[in-house]
Amino acid sequence: MNRKTTIYDIAREAGVSTATVTRVVRRDPHVKEATRQKVQQVIDAHAYSPSVSAQNLEGGRSRTLAVVLPVVSNLYFNRIFDAAYWEAEKNGCSLRLFQTMENQAISPEIVSELIRCRMDGVLFAGSIWSADRRDLNTALEKLGKYMPVATICPPDVSLECICIQSDLVNCSRLPVRHLRTLGHRRIAFLGGSMHSKDTSRRGIGFLEQLRLMDLPDDPAYHVDAGYDMESGERAVLRMLSGLDRNRWPTAIVTFNDLVALGVMKQLKKMGLTLPQDMAIIGCDNQFFCAYTDPSLTSVDLHPEEMARSAVRELLLARESSARSFAMIREATLVVRESCGANLGFRRF
Amino acid sequence: MNRKTTIYDIAREAGVSTATVTRVVRRDPHVKEATRQKVQQVIDAHAYSPSVSAQNLEGGRSRTLAVVLPVVSNLYFNRIFDAAYWEAEKNGCSLRLFQTMENQAISPEIVSELIRCRMDGVLFAGSIWSADRRDLNTALEKLGKYMPVATICPPDVSLECICIQSDLVNCSRLPVRHLRTLGHRRIAFLGGSMHSKDTSRRGIGFLEQLRLMDLPDDPAYHVDAGYDMESGERAVLRMLSGLDRNRWPTAIVTFNDLVALGVMKQLKKMGLTLPQDMAIIGCDNQFFCAYTDPSLTSVDLHPEEMARSAVRELLLARESSARSFAMIREATLVVRESCGANLGFRRF
DNA sequence: CTCGAAAATGTTATCGGTAACATTTTTCTT
DNA sequence: AAGAAAAATGTTACCGATAACATTTTCGAG
Numbered sequence: 001m002n003r004k005t006t007i008y009d010i011a012r013e014a015g016v017s018t019a020t021v022t023r024v025v026r027r028d029p030h031v032k033e034a035t036r037q038k039v040q041q042v043i044d045a046h047a048y049s050p051s052v053s054a055q056n057l058e059g060g061r062s063r064t065l066a067v068v069l070p071v072v073s074n075l076y077f078n079r080i081f082d083a084a085y086w087e088a089e090k091n092g093c094s095l096r097l098f099q100t101m102e103n104q105a106i107s108p109e110i111v112s113e114l115i116r117c118r119m120d121g122v123l124f125a126g127s128i129w130s131a132d133r134r135d136l137n138t139a140l141e142k143l144g145k146y147m148p149v150a151t152i153c154p155p156d157v158s159l160e161c162i163c164i165q166s167d168l169v170n171c172s173r174l175p176v177r178h179l180r181t182l183g184h185r186r187i188a189f190l191g192g193s194m195h196s197k198d199t200s201r202r203g204i205g206f207l208e209q210l211r212l213m214d215l216p217d218d219p220a221y222h223v224d225a226g227y228d229m230e231s232g233e234r235a236v237l238r239m240l241s242g243l244d245r246n247r248w249p250t251a252i253v254t255f256n257d258l259v260a261l262g263v264m265k266q267l268k269k270m271g272l273t274l275p276q277d278m279a280i281i282g283c284d285n286q287f288f289c290a291y292t293d294p295s296l297t298s299v300d301l302h303p304e305e306m307a308r309s310a311v312r313e314l315l316l317a318r319e320s321s322a323r324s325f326a327m328i329r330e331a332t333l334v335v336r337e338s339c340g341a342n343l344g345f346r347r348f
Numbered sequence: 349m350n351r352k353t354t355i356y357d358i359a360r361e362a363g364v365s366t367a368t369v370t371r372v373v374r375r376d377p378h379v380k381e382a383t384r385q386k387v388q389q390v391i392d393a394h395a396y397s398p399s400v401s402a403q404n405l406e407g408g409r410s411r412t413l414a415v416v417l418p419v420v421s422n423l424y425f426n427r428i429f430d431a432a433y434w435e436a437e438k439n440g441c442s443l444r445l446f447q448t449m450e451n452q453a454i455s456p457e458i459v460s461e462l463i464r465c466r467m468d469g470v471l472f473a474g475s476i477w478s479a480d481r482r483d484l485n486t487a488l489e490k491l492g493k494y495m496p497v498a499t500i501c502p503p504d505v506s507l508e509c510i511c512i513q514s515d516l517v518n519c520s521r522l523p524v525r526h527l528r529t530l531g532h533r534r535i536a537f538l539g540g541s542m543h544s545k546d547t548s549r550r551g552i553g554f555l556e557q558l559r560l561m562d563l564p565d566d567p568a569y570h571v572d573a574g575y576d577m578e579s580g581e582r583a584v585l586r587m588l589s590g591l592d593r594n595r596w597p598t599a600i601v602t603f604n605d606l607v608a609l610g611v612m613k614q615l616k617k618m619g620l621t622l623p624q625d626m627a628i629i630g631c632d633n634q635f636f637c638a639y640t641d642p643s644l645t646s647v648d649l650h651p652e653e654m655a656r657s658a659v660r661e662l663l664l665a666r667e668s669s670a671r672s673f674a675m676i677r678e679a680t681l682v683v684r685e686s687c688g689a690n691l692g693f694r695r696f
Numbered sequence: 697c698t699c700g701a702a703a704a705t706g707t708t709a710t711c712g713g714t715a716a717c718a719t720t721t722t723t724c725t726t
Numbered sequence: 727a728a729g730a731a732a733a734a735t736g737t738t739a740c741c742g743a744t745a746a747c748a749t750t751t752t753c754g755a756g
Contacts, residue, residue: 002493004463006712017736022714032722032734047490052465053404054712057741060352062401072420073430082421085447094444099433115352117400142395145350229639261639268641291577291609293616293641354742365706370744380704402742405711 005046014042025050062118065314068098068110069125074227075286076256076303080125080152083304087311093120111139115146121314123307125152148317150310150325152303160324162313166301167330172205174299174333175253175281180213182339184251184279188221190235190263191255191283202255221249225259232262240270251279251339257286257298264292264338275340285334294337302329353394362390373398410466413662416446416458417473422575423634424604424651428473428500431652435659441468459487463494469662471655473500496665498658500651508672510661514649515678520553522647522681523601523629528561530687532599532627536569538583538611539603539631550603569597573607580610588618598627599687605630605637605646612640612686623688633682642685650677 011018016039023031024039031039042048056062065088069077081097088095096119098110106124114122122143140161143149150162179187189206203222210217220243225235232254240248254260260282264274272278275294282289285300306329313325335341359366364387371379372387379387390396404410413436417425429445436443444467446458454472462470470491488509491497498510527535537554551570558565568591573583580602588596602608608630612622620626623642630637633648654677661673683689 001495004466004494004712007714008712018713019715019737020735023735026714030734035734047460049460049464050714051405051712053401053410054741055714056401057399057405057743058712058714060741071430072433073426078421078426082419085420085445089447096442096444097433099437112395112397115395116397118352146352147349229635261636265639265641287577288609288636291613292639293613352742355744356742366743367707367745368705371705374744378704383704398744399742402711403744405713406742406744408711 004051005048007048007050010039010042010046010048013046014039056118060118061120061318063092064094064096064117064119065311066096066098066114066117066119066122067125068100068106068122070100072097072099075258076284077126079303080307083307084123084311087308088315091311091315093311093315106136106139108139111143114143119147120318121148121150123150123152123310123314125307144323148314148323150314152306152310162310162317162325164306164310164313164327164329166306167328168201168205171202171283171299171301171331172209174331175297176206176209176213176215178297178333178335178341179251179253179279179281179339180215182279182341185215186218186221186247186249187215187251187253188223188239188249189253189255190223190225190232190239191253191259192225192227206253218247220247225255227256228258229262229265232259233266234262235259236263236266237270249278251281253281253283255283257282257284257289257296260296260298260338261288261292264296275338275343279339281333281339285332289334289336292338296338297336297341298334300332300334302332305329352399353396355396355398358387358390358394358396361394362387370398404466408466409468409666411440412442412444412465412467413659414444414446414462414465414467414470415473416448416454416470418448420445420447423606424632425474427651428655431655432471432659435656436663439659439663441659441663454484454487456487459491462491467495468666469496469498471498471500471658471662473655496662498662500654500658510658510665510673512654512658512661512675512677514654515676516549516553519550519631519647519649519679520557522679523631523645524554524557524561524563526645526681526683526689527599527601527627527629527687528563530599530627530689533563534566534569534595534597535563535599535601536571536587536597537601537603538571538573538580538587539601539607540573540575554601566595568595573603575604576606577610577613580607581614582610583607584611584614585618599629600626601629601631603631605632605634605644608644608646608686609636609640612644623686623691627687629681629687633680637682637684640686644686645684645689646682648680648682650680653677 007018007021010021014021016035020031020035021039024036024043065084067081067084069080072078072081085095096117100106100110140149144161148162150164152164176187187210189203192200192202207217207222220239223235223239225231236252252263254263260280264280267274267278274280280296282296282298283301285298289296289298309327317323355366355369358369362369364383368379368383369387372384372391413432415429415432417428420426420429433443444465448454448458488497492509496510498512500512524535535558537551540548540550555565555570568587571583571587573579584600600611602611608628612628615622615626622628628644630644630646631649633646637644637646657675
């Protein structure tokens with residue numbers, strides 16, 4: 001295994017001091033053109049580039065941001081990670097991923113690793129917020145002393161940080177309003193876990209919207225349904241089999257598109273025709289929404305934009321001392337076929 | 349912003365030398381119990397943990413593996429990345445992602461960054477292989493001098509490295525055999541790009557299988573169809589509209605499940621009933637395969653296992669001087685409804 | 697009680713850069 | 727051509743940890 005060429009090797013071979021090599025590398029103008037060329041030649045010959053660990057040690061930073069989220073393989077978080085990656089890349093930074101797994105709290109190990117690595121900033125996304133409030137506050141407060149912190153989700157935490165949120169009001173209002181316009185009155189919400197602060201919020205917002213629009217908010221229409229397809233299947237089945245057919249909802253809003261996928265499968269299995277027998281609205285506007293049958297109307301929370309903003313703000317916060325920033329991203333409804341809007345079809 | 353506590357701070361406060369602090373941290377047994385406790389107390393009080401950059405500089409490694417792939421948001425690569433993450437994690441390593449984007453060659457910048465960062469190893473996955481063969485060889489040879497290199501894909505490169513491949517023969521044979529058993533004879537292949545060494549291989553393998561099983565290998569049945577849903581839609585349309593109805597294939601094998609999704613949508617749009625009018629087989633066995641309508645039969649290449657093996661071998665290669673390793677992972681056919689096998693339905 | 701080995705702890709060079717400060721060289725003015 | 731200012735280059739301490747080697751302490755045997 002080769003030893004890496006160091007700045008000393010270059011300096012010796014070019015017959016200059018290491019300071020001059022650094023100057024050439026950093027494009028410092030205070031170098032005579034002849035010297036510059038000579039040094040550059042040696043650099044090129046050895047394909048020399050300065051060691052990152054040495055630079056980091058000296059500089060006391062890592063040019064790296066951390067992204068802490070439950071699971072990257074989840075499409076929502078995947079989009080956040082990907083967008084954050086490119087935004088960081090654009091700014092000459094790299095990204096380090098930390099997965100906490102479903103429902104797991106932010107661990108002291110991660111906090112200490114973040115500090116050990118001298119991260120330039122951390123972006124928290126998702127269910128870490130389900131942790132014990134006290135521990136969480138301590139962890140974040142501590143972290144905040146070492147690096148800028150950003151969150152994509154309602155932090156509900158007494159910490160000054162970069163706080164980027166989805167517009168939860170619109171996120172509930174948009175589908176309810178759309179369904180109401182199409183004549184639906186009995187609308188169900190399947191999703192999330194009522195135990196998670198982050199996700200139960202969506203359900204609560206949904207109930208509020210129903211009340212505001214004078215629609216029935218029957219508790220039977222509000223079911224805890226997890227985050228994936230299997231949970232979706234089970235949840236509809238549970239909900240519908242517990243209700244007389246004439247009390248069935250005519251539309252279902254789900255926590256996310258995966259749950260919607262499960263719901264659609266289960267409904268077809270039960271012999272219903274979609275969207276005629278049941279309207280569905282998902283959330284996240286995932287890539288497959290246009291390819292389900294019927295295609296799935298969905299709310300887009302624009303996770304990519306939130307991630308990009310978070311990264312931008314983190315990088316800004318490195319320089320300035322402004323520790324606090326807040327932003328709410330509007331949600332958008334993407335209408336497809338799963339509510340029958342395209343069929344000119346209306347209930348009353 | 350806090351200054352991070354250093355080993356000197358701890359040493360001073362505990363009244364010992366830095367060497368002793370290091371010993372305590374590293375659980376060296378040559379420390380008197382009384383001293384150990386005293387030092388540990390100071391460490392705990394400051395939540396001290398050694399700086400990663402300093403350790404990396406001193407040790408000449410980074411405890412980090414690089415994963416180079418076209419795009420993480422692609423589900424296939426996402427699974428590779430995720431699996432590699434956990435395997436690395438399990439071994440106390442972290443993972444750094446490099447995205448090359450579609451069809452982009454491995455750039456000299458990435459090579460130099462990998463060396464700069466003193467990566468403990470690199471895992472290449474996917475289309476980097478479409479690069480100019482000469483450049484690629486140079487880049488990899490150079491890299492191989494600094495760190496172990498692993499590839500998940502046929503490298504076709506004169507480099508000793510850890511080479512993990514999907515079983516391309518089975519990957520073509522399984523779907524063709526399945527379809528033949530169901531009575532299909534005219535089978536089409538939609539997928540990949542013929543310009544990419546990596547992906548065209550699949551098409552070639554497919555044609556071979558047709559010949560081996562004595563089925564027609566009409567060139568019209570073999571269409572360049574990209575990697576995503578839109579390309580799938582366009583490709584079937586192009587293929588079918590170019591053929592008399594009586595020459596239509598009765599089954600379509602696609603490069604991946606995304607293409608299959610597009611194909612299914614387009615076929616339905618054309619008024620065909622699936623799987624009766626056309627059988628479909630995808631590849632990758634993605635999470636949504638069980639939720640399409642009809643559910644999608646697919647070939648699983650087990651990318652997670654390949655990624656885990658690659659990471660394991662990279663970590664082993666750090667210690668030993670063995671630079672070469674080869675492994676082929678068998679493919680598996682996951683039968684669902686999209687070929688009508690469940691309907692007891694047969695063509696001839 | 698002394699000596700020597702073993703145990704405990706300390707000293708210091710090193711990893712590869714960076715930048716403040718010091719020194720040398722060049723250039724220009726008079 | 728001398729001298730000062732400007733330009734170019736060099737010297738060196740430091741970033742934080744590690745480990746080889748050096749030194750001191752402890753303890754048991756004789």
